[in-house]
Amino acid sequence: MEGLRRLEYRGYDSAGVALVNGGVRRVRKLGKVAELQSALDADPCAGNAGVAHTRWATHGAPDEANAHPHISGRIVIVHNGIIENYEALKKTQTERGFDFTSETDTEVIAHQIMWHLSRGGDLLRAVSLALKDLKGTYALGVIDVEQPGHIVLVRNGSPLVIGAGADGGHYAASDVHALLQVTTDFIVLENGDIARIGRDGVRIFNGELEDGELRPVERAPVATPLSPHAIELGEFDHFMQKEIHDQPCAVTDTLEGRLLDDTVPDGILGPGAAALLDAVKAVQIVACGTSYHAGLVARHWFEEFAGVPCRVEIASEFRYRRQVILPGTLFVAISQSGETADTLAALALAKKCDYLPSVAICNVPESSLVRESDRVLMTHAGPEIGVASTKAFTTQLVTLLLLAMLLGKRAGMEPAVRAGLVAQLRNLPSRLEQALALEPRIRELAQQYADKNHVLFLGRGRHYPVAMEGALKMKEISYIHAEAYAAGELKHGPLALVDRGMPVVSVAPNDHLLAKLKSNLQEVRARGGVLHVFADSGAGFRSEGDSVVVIELNAPENAVAPIVFTLPLQILAYHTALLKGTDIDQPRNLAKSVTVE
Numbered sequence: 001m002e003g004l005r006r007l008e009y010r011g012y013d014s015a016g017v018a019l020v021n022g023g024v025r026r027v028r029k030l031g032k033v034a035e036l037q038s039a040l041d042a043d044p045c046a047g048n049a050g051v052a053h054t055r056w057a058t059h060g061a062p063d064e065a066n067a068h069p070h071i072s073g074r075i076v077i078v079h080n081g082i083i084e085n086y087e088a089l090k091k092t093q094t095e096r097g098f099d100f101t102s103e104t105d106t107e108v109i110a111h112q113i114m115w116h117l118s119r120g121g122d123l124l125r126a127v128s129l130a131l132k133d134l135k136g137t138y139a140l141g142v143i144d145v146e147q148p149g150h151i152v153l154v155r156n157g158s159p160l161v162i163g164a165g166a167d168g169g170h171y172a173a174s175d176v177h178a179l180l181q182v183t184t185d186f187i188v189l190e191n192g193d194i195a196r197i198g199r200d201g202v203r204i205f206n207g208e209l210e211d212g213e214l215r216p217v218e219r220a221p222v223a224t225p226l227s228p229h230a231i232e233l234g235e236f237d238h239f240m241q242k243e244i245h246d247q248p249c250a251v252t253d254t255l256e257g258r259l260l261d262d263t264v265p266d267g268i269l270g271p272g273a274a275a276l277l278d279a280v281k282a283v284q285i286v287a288c289g290t291s292y293h294a295g296l297v298a299r300h301w302f303e304e305f306a307g308v309p310c311r312v313e314i315a316s317e318f319r320y321r322r323q324v325i326l327p328g329t330l331f332v333a334i335s336q337s338g339e340t341a342d343t344l345a346a347l348a349l350a351k352k353c354d355y356l357p358s359v360a361i362c363n364v365p366e367s368s369l370v371r372e373s374d375r376v377l378m379t380h381a382g383p384e385i386g387v388a389s390t391k392a393f394t395t396q397l398v399t400l401l402l403l404a405m406l407l408g409k410r411a412g413m414e415p416a417v418r419a420g421l422v423a424q425l426r427n428l429p430s431r432l433e434q435a436l437a438l439e440p441r442i443r444e445l446a447q448q449y450a451d452k453n454h455v456l457f458l459g460r461g462r463h464y465p466v467a468m469e470g471a472l473k474m475k476e477i478s479y480i481h482a483e484a485y486a487a488g489e490l491k492h493g494p495l496a497l498v499d500r501g502m503p504v505v506s507v508a509p510n511d512h513l514l515a516k517l518k519s520n521l522q523e524v525r526a527r528g529g530v531l532h533v534f535a536d537s538g539a540g541f542r543s544e545g546d547s548v549v550v551i552e553l554n555a556p557e558n559a560v561a562p563i564v565f566t567l568p569l570q571i572l573a574y575h576t577a578l579l580k581g582t583d584i585d586q587p588r589n590l591a592k593s594v595t596v597e
């Protein structure tokens with residue numbers, strides 16, 4: 001149950017557990033793990049082998065019948081991922097006499113394994129035969145009720161780790177956090193691996209049957225530096241609030257060892273990075289969600305400081321498009337979790353194309369993205385639990401700025417400019433502390449949002465993606481419809497939405513676009529929109545009663561300003577959601593790591 005609670009951020013539509021003890025006892029509940037816990041408190045169960053699951057619905061509504069574990073005859077199964085050919089399998093299985101009790105794609109896996117098991121052999125063999133029939137991505141945990149001493153595990157595109165507990169038990173989970181209370185040493189399964197854990201230990205095989213036999217493989221255990229306490233709330237009410245406040249430290253940790261005097265050493269990208277960096281003529285960034293917004297900010301840095309053209313694309317679009325690649329293009333994948341299915345698929349595609357070696361920007365060292373990329377720039381944000389990403393975003397921005405500086409060095413960046421950027425980065429944690437100190441004023445401002453249905457966010461240049469991220473935060477956790485626009489685009493449509501009382505949030509750094517932005521904001525004022533401006537203290541904005549509210553920030557350093565301006569927008573979304581009473585850390589319908597397409 002502790003493991004399930006720690007994994008809950010991955011999905012929280014329903015939760016279930018099945019324990020084998022003579023027969024099988026299954027308990028499933030709609031909603032959060034707490035609902036399952038109450039059911040188990042009222043009617044406890046025990047056993048020596050079990051599987052449990054928290055679900056983010058793909059096939060079939062979030063209800064109890066669709067909750068995992070699923071059962072077919074002697075087979076009990078939990079599954080992450082998607083089975084793409086489930087309709088064809090379901091047809092065959094129905095003809096074979098199998099009954100379906102759910103709308104999930106998972107049930108066909110259980111039936112397929114049961115079908116092979118009923119034809120002889122042990123569970124391991126039945127699972128490996130069933131895998132040949134499945135198309136899609138999955139991580140599985142499977143028990144045969146008649147061989148209860150073992151659990152068979154499969155990894156194919158969805159993450160799975162195994163840990164040996166100090167209590168002599170063996171455990172597996174889709175993320176190391178779930179098992180930190182029993183171990184910090186893990187075996188990370190590779191795609192195609194089948195493993196069997198039991199009282200007698202762990203055995204891992206390559207999934208292909210050769211002459212009817214599975215071939216054993218060795219997977220060395222790795223120790224994680226994470227502590228079970230790294231994901232405790234401390235003095236905060238929500239993980240999102242804690243993670244917003246973690247940002248000065250997270251940025252300090254991400255910069256640690258990466259600034260040398262007034263330069264960024266090539267070595268931060270690993271040995272021999274200089275040759276790769278020398279070859280870069282263009283950059284292609286691919287990511288999803290908040291990480292995509294980090295890429296959009298970085299595009300401005302790559303083009304401004306390094307003079308290299310940079311394209312940024314959402315991974316789910318990129319992966320289905322014909323690739324037209326400029327010679328010398330560096331492929332950069334950004335992902336907090338390193339497990340986002342679309343981003344991983346984009347990386348796999350890029351590896352087959354004519355890109356330079358790939359670079360991952362990621363927060364999870366054990367993740368698939370880190371393992372599959374050629375080079376890695378880790379963000380050291382610490383575990384991020386709130387579904388709405390905060391500290392992962394700002395630390396992604398820091399690493400992307402470092403990468404832009406490495407490329408800038410090649411493009412003849414003046415030493416004084418470089419030294420200036422290094423000074424801005426060193427100063428950044430204290431600027432972020434100052435931004436956090438605005439929380440009481442922003443909390444007050446949030447009261448004007450709680451009863452609103454729509455909000456516009458405006459920005460220009462590299463602050464346009466900051467506005468996009470502010471709008472995303474607002475919609476994710478407060479459920480208020482929020483749209484971001486490049487302020488210059490306002491007059492081409494969205495201005496029609498503005499009427500008396502419509503809140504328009506603007507990010508106003510003191511940069512070369514300030515005068516333009518001010519004109520755009522006048523257009524909103526003239527239509528009765530209420531302006532809430534987060535402005536640099538040197539930008540010369542003045543509050544006017546309730547219709548123009550200016551909150552000043554100290555963000556005079558231009559390059560890092562997008563990082564500083566992000567914080568008040570995160571805080572605004574947080575306090576709006578708090579007033580609305582939404583589930584801030586686990587907003588409806590979402591999940592933190594989306595390991596399905």
Ligand code: G6P
Pocket residue numbers: 288289290291334335336337338339340343387388389590591592593594
């Ligand atoms: C989910 C999360 C977002 C996140 C996105 C990409 O949708 O709810 O907060 O930005 O996935 O996740 P990644 O781990 O690849 O950065």
